[in-house]
Amino acid sequence: MNVVAHPAGMTRGFPIGEPVLELDGISLRFGGVHALTNISFNVLAHEIRAIIGPNGAGKSSMLNVIGGLYTPQEGTIRFHGEKLSAMTPGKAAHLGIGRTFQNIALFKRMTVLENIMAGRTLYTRANFLEVALQLPRARAEEIESRERAEEIIEFLEIQHIRKMQVSRLPYGLQKRVELGRALAAQPKILLLDEPMAGMNVEEKQDMCRFILDVNDHYGTTMVLIEHDMGVVMDISDRVVVLDYGKKIGDGTPEEVRSNQNVIDAYLGVAH
Amino acid sequence: MGYEILFFIEVLVGGLLSGVMYSLVALGFVLIYKASGVFNFAQGAMVFFAVLSLVGFMELGLPFWAALPVTVVLMVGVGMATERFVLRPLVNQNEDTLLMATIGLAFVLEGLAQLAWGVEVRRLDLGIPDVPIMWLADLTGIFVSTLDITIGVVASVMVAVLALVFSRTKVGLGLRAVADSHAAALSIGIPLKHIWVMVWAAAGIVALTAGMLWGARSGVQFALVGIALKALPVLIIGGFTSVPGVIVAGLIVGAFEKLAEVYIGPYFGGGIEGWAPYMLAVVFLMFRSEGLFGERIIRRV
Amino acid sequence: MLYRQAGTFKTSYAQDQRLLPLRQDRTMMVALLLLAFAVIPFSASAYWLSAILIPWLALSVVAMGQNILMGYAGQLSLGSAGFMAAGAFACYNLMLRVDGLPFVVAVLLSGLIAAAIGIVFGLPSLRVRGLYLAVATLASQFFIVWVIDKFGWFKNYDTSGIITTQDIVMFGHIFASPAETYLVVLTFVVALTWLAMNMAKGSVGRNWQAVRDMDVAAEVMGLSLLRTKLQAFAISSFYCGVGGALFAFTYLKSVEPAAFDINLSFRILFMVIIGGLGTILGSFLGAGFILLFPVFLNILFHAIFGKAVDATITSALEQVIFGVLIILFMIYEPLGMAKLWQNFLDRMRRWPFRR
Helix, strand or coil: CCCCCCCCCCCCCCCCCCEEEEEEEEEEEECCEEEEEEEEEEEECCCEEEEECCCCCCHHHHHHHHCCCCCCCEEEEEECCEEECCCCHHHHHHHCEEEECCCCCCCCCCEHHHHHHHHHHHHCCCCHHHHHHCCHHHHHHHHHHHHHHHHHHHHCCCHHHCCCEHHHCCHHHHHHHHHHHHHHCCCCEEEEECCCCCCCHHHHHHHHHHHHHHHHHHCCEEEEECCCHHHHHHHCCEEEEEECCEEEEEECHHHHHCCHHHHHHHHCCCC | CCHHHHHHHHHHHHHHHHHHHHHHHHHHHHHHHHHHCCCCCCHHHHHHHHHHHHHHHHHCCCCHHHHHHHHHHHHHHHHHHHHHHHHHHHCCCCHHHHHHHHHHHHHHHHHHHHHHHCCCCECCCCCCCCCECHHHHHHHCCCCEHHHHHHHHHHHHHHHHHHHHHHHCHHHHHHHHHHHCHHHHHHCCCCHHHHHHHHHHHHHHHHHHHHHHHHHHHCECCCHHHHHHHHHHHHHHHCCCCHHHHHHHHHHHHHHHHHHHHHHHHHHCCCHHHCHHHHHHHHHHHHCCCCCCCCCCCCCC | CCCCCCCCCCCCHHHHCCCCCCHHHHHHHHHHHHHHHHHHHHHCCHHHHHHHHHHHHHHHHHHHHHHHHHHHCCCCCCCHHHHHHHHHHHHHHHHHHCCCCCHHHHHHHHHHHHHHHHHHHHHHHHCCCHHHHHHHHHHHHHHHHHHHHHCHHHHCCCCCCCEECCCEEECCEEECCHHHHHHHHHHHHHHHHHHHHHHHHCHHHHHHHHHHHCHHHHHHHCCCHHHHHHHHHHHHHHHHHHHHHHHHHHHHCEECHHHHCHHHHHHHHHHHHHHCCCCHHHHHHHHHHHHHHHHHHHHHHHHHHCCCCCHHHHHHHHHHHHHHHHHHHHHHCCCHHHHHHHHHHHHHHHCCCCC
16 A cells, blocks of 8 residues: 555644543443453544454444444443443434444435435534525525535545436445545544445545545544555554454554464464 | 123134134235245235136136136236236345335236126135034034134144245245345245245235135125235234244234224224224334244344 | 526536526426416316316325325335325314314414324334335324214214315405316415425435435434434325315315225325325326326227226226336336436437437
8 A cells, every 4th residue: 555644754633632432341242142342442532543353353343332323231431531321323423423334324316415415414403394495594504514515525526426326326436425424424533334345456545545634634533444454554543453352452553463462363373 | 601701702703713814814925025025015906816716717607616726727827927027027126116016016906806807796605604503502602603613724724834834845945045135045046936936826825715715704895905904914913924923913913803893892983993903013013013923133234 | 408408507506506406497487387377277177177187286285295205204104095184174174163264274284283193103113114114004094084984073973974175265255166276276286395395405305315215324424213204204294184185175175084095095105106206296297197097098998989988997997007007117117207207308418419
């Protein structure tokens, strides 16, 4: 990969700060299946945190727990130091946690523009009556949504397809639109579930660039699940390694790369 | 036994018997759904079409034992035509599109039946007496006819046979694979077309049986289609994919409907049985949406 | 096709976000409205007004309601006729019991009553979807009609079986002639269509479609599924209720529960499926088609056989043809006539190029 996160001498847009997300002792079970066992790690503000691990290690489950789609049987989540009682997707959205999905979850019958504008739902206060009667607040919000969406479209370089129905787009572009929709909500933390799955080298470079730019420009904290080691090593600040639902590594890419447990897990050494 | 208890049992038995018939109609739905993942809204229309054709053939002069196989062949034909012209073009479409297509199919069958055979109500005489069995009545005070018992037995046997086929035979396994995923079943070499034809033929036969039983009891008329709508609450309560569920649910719905009508109905001037099963289904939906025996579907994100 | 769409540049988002961004579209719309308001009342025959246009307009409102629920929000519903009944009888009772209530107010209140009922019967949508939900809506259909039928109060204890609706009185004038009734309905329809188009194009429509297409992602985005779905049920029932009131007062000129049975619900379902799910245009196209087709069949038979054909035969034939059409549409163009029209426009835009 040719993408280098922060060449020597350049400062980040937003320096890495205090822990914004703290997970403590998270255990998740589905009947007899132990998806996650006693996972603890934190995510610092403005950092890019990668979650890696062999298939079935529980990475998506971890993301779903943070995003409120699954409720862990044990453990706590702290957001900006405050303990959260129960997380639901709606609460996560209001807290400023956005996400993309592994198998694209775009609104298939809407256009790119509509999908991204839909992502602005947290910022539209006008009720249905105001929209129906085209009262000033509804009109103003609609224009604002459009402007914000166009900024994102320009940023992601998808102007040429803005009015196309998303189901017609190739896979790589769909993933980009999904990123755009997540960005529309102006999230403080962005959870990316394998944002580069199924992409070729060029598409991956583009996506890496976008991820870095978002982090640099908006300061969005990123938590991403990724399989491509080159990408992980290049762009992430810190890495968590999961295997069979347990944490086996936590640190900078270099530290994790030389961690014997991690190497064993990937090589499939019996343990 | 006291009069009230006798009366209650009689109403209950009547409800259970009609419940068994609902089960039979619902069974056709379950068959097709289990085997092809398609919800065949046209099942009720098939019941109507089947029995109306049977009666029609008999009116044309065929004796019952000749008309029956002819109708069976006709229903198999309907199944094959449905597979060829409705299902095959819609392979892998989303379930809402398929559902609407079967709604269209329902209307086609209803219309065709009426065009072919006319709209008068007809009698279907199966040669089984519908008068209460006197020695049973004398003994227990309950009025049940030979026809009632025949209906109960036939329906139960049919249901048992189908349940066995599904769970024990290779054909049944193939059917379940198809229901799970058309594309995957195709990829491992399951002959989709043959399976579907078999299933729709079976559903057609079930429909014919149900139609015959209903028709013998209440005459062959357009209202039969309304019965199919009643099968929907049965499916919800029992679960769309469970054969035993359909039996139990049918009994529950039949009993509930009759009891509600007889005991609560008079306060409102009657007509409760028109909507009571649906309300019951809604209550079930809110608390156990997959039905008594249905499978919980977990959607992976 | 009559005009070139390419080459019109908008210079602000506000321009691009309008209901009809192209000036030619707006001109056409103005012309259409002029035709509808100023020309037709004076030139169309009484038959056309009373038997074709008025029911078409009233049913289009109901179809829009059904489309909002099914097409935009993706909630399968078989209960539209029940809400029509609620609206019709609410209107009748309001006009009966509230002295001097203006017709417009009565209709709008009826819509609100239908909306409230719609919210209650929409609750199952929070637990289930697809066919399960359809069965729950059947509950509303049968229950509502039963309630209206059984409790004589709704029919003012009328035993004759035919309850005539009151006259439409506004500003002291009785709107009784076909042309006047037509204008009343038309005004309602234009207003309701404008509201619906605004909602569909704006954030409300996007939220509905989000819930329809991928409700998990919608939740994650911050949408409340509860509020969005119930809102769809409420607005949809409002439209069905208003449409039902209009249908009863301007077309049937009577209210009886039997007129709002399950068959009517199926007809409305067909209007929306054939017309085009998820489009406002589709509601009008579908309503027109379902309404006009029997008339067309009759004329055809008259021409072929020289006399009127038995009603049962025509209605059975109608059923078969509708059924076949639905199957064909599902196979070839699931998005209905509105999409066919859209495809046609797309081809014309590119003409003489193919793609």
